[in-house]
Amino acid sequence: MAVQQTGGEAQQDAEVRELAERLAGGDLRAVARAISLVEDGTPLGWGLLDRLYPRTGRAQRLGVTGPPGSGKSTLVNALAQTLRERGERVAILAVDPTSPFSGGAILGDRVRMTAATRDPDLFVRSMASRGNLGGVSSATYEASEILEAAGYDRILIETVGVGQSELEIVELADTVALVLVPESGDAVQVMKAGIMEVADLFVINKYDREGGDRLVRELQLAMELSDWRRGGAWAPPICTTVATRGEGVREALDAAERHFAHLRGEHQRLTQVRAQKMQRRLRMLLNRVLLRHAWRDARIEDQLEAALARIAAREISPYRWVQEVLQSWRRQGEEQDG
Numbered sequence: 001m002a003v004q005q006t007g008g009e010a011q012q013d014a015e016v017r018e019l020a021e022r023l024a025g026g027d028l029r030a031v032a033r034a035i036s037l038v039e040d041g042t043p044l045g046w047g048l049l050d051r052l053y054p055r056t057g058r059a060q061r062l063g064v065t066g067p068p069g070s071g072k073s074t075l076v077n078a079l080a081q082t083l084r085e086r087g088e089r090v091a092i093l094a095v096d097p098t099s100p101f102s103g104g105a106i107l108g109d110r111v112r113m114t115a116a117t118r119d120p121d122l123f124v125r126s127m128a129s130r131g132n133l134g135g136v137s138s139a140t141y142e143a144s145e146i147l148e149a150a151g152y153d154r155i156l157i158e159t160v161g162v163g164q165s166e167l168e169i170v171e172l173a174d175t176v177a178l179v180l181v182p183e184s185g186d187a188v189q190v191m192k193a194g195i196m197e198v199a200d201l202f203v204i205n206k207y208d209r210e211g212g213d214r215l216v217r218e219l220q221l222a223m224e225l226s227d228w229r230r231g232g233a234w235a236p237p238i239c240t241t242v243a244t245r246g247e248g249v250r251e252a253l254d255a256a257e258r259h260f261a262h263l264r265g266e267h268q269r270l271t272q273v274r275a276q277k278m279q280r281r282l283r284m285l286l287n288r289v290l291l292r293h294a295w296r297d298a299r300i301e302d303q304l305e306a307a308l309a310r311i312a313a314r315e316i317s318p319y320r321w322v323q324e325v326l327q328s329w330r331r332q333g334e335e336q337d338g
């Protein structure tokens with residue numbers, strides 16, 4: 001066991017240990033720093049995640065997704081307030097969409113949400129992908145592990161439902177609430193957009209506006225008619241809210257609770273579902289490590305430059321070239337092993 005540590009490793013170990021202790025003590029600045037470390041994808045961040053892992057697995061991750069402006073942040077704030085009244089420690093992670101166009105609004109969001117928080121048991125953070133090779137989604141997952149280890153009972157994760165991101169929320173959260181508004185259009189459009197499948201519960205927000213009832217009826221009908229999730233034991237409930245006034249928020253929270261209880265109930269569904277997600281996560285993490293390992297070999301860049309002229313002159317094909325790179329790695333590996 002007496003593995004020689006380099007000075008740098010020993011120092012990193014000491015830093016990880018110190019940070020982990022401060023986290024366990026509920027030190028908010030340690031939580032913020034730890035999340036920045038995973039956002040930046042630093043080795044220190046990985047060391048910390050490794051150390052904290054045994055303390056994870058207990059909290060519920062509740063994902064809130066939906067189209068831009070549907071009231072996700074308002075709803076998340078209202079949910080958090082309700083949970084705080086019940087005495088829970090709550091963390092909110094708001095995932096910044098990568099689109100540069102929404103930067104201003106998001107910043108506004110972050111400021112507004114932070115200003116609302118003077119409560120040490122309500123942690124609010126906007127996520128950015130920064131240096132994390134796994135992107136914002138992975139950084140957010142890792143942040144949620146840090147928050148669990150810091151003793152937060154419930155982690156609310158807000159993501160904007162555009163393009164692929166609804167699918168990512170499924171990987172991040174145990175329970176996904178899909179927020180729709182009367183203006184979202186009819187249920188057929190919602191189904192066509194392929195976002196219904198992610199929902200463990202529907203929240204029709206802005207129910208104070210025209211058309212809410214119609215959307216509820218259409219959703220109900222669409223679910224009855226389609227064979228979608230037939231055989232699945234869970235039928236996603238449809239909740240209606242006016243998030244700005246806190247109306248229906250309690251009921252939406254209760255629905256999320258029922259889903260989590262359903263997962264935790266018989267047949268160890270939660271364990272199974274989390275294992276499936278972990279399998280995908282392990283592949284992703286391994287890809288990340290392999291890629292980083294491969295590109296750290298500085299000679300690759302030189303070889304790449306040198307190959308360009310030969311490839312242009314048709315002396316060698318791109319396909320042969322990558323095979324050769326692969327073979328040279330193998331030889332290096334064997335030399336190191338031998």
Ligand SMILES: Nc1nc2c(ncn2[C@@H]2O[C@H](COP(=O)(O)OP(=O)(O)OP(=O)(O)O)[C@@H](O)[C@H]2O)c(=O)[nH]1
Nearest residue numbers: 068069070071072073074205206207241242243244
């Ligand atoms: N009438 C009405 N307005 C609401 C309701 N909930 C939220 N809003 C308003 O809708 C606007 C958008 O709310 P946000 O909570 O920022 O929506 P969001 O989905 O987080 O928006 P993005 O994060 O930008 O996608 C704000 O002006 C809210 O005050 C509601 O139930 N009824």
Ligand SMILES: [Mg+2]
Nearest residue numbers: 072073109158
């Ligand atoms: Mg928002």
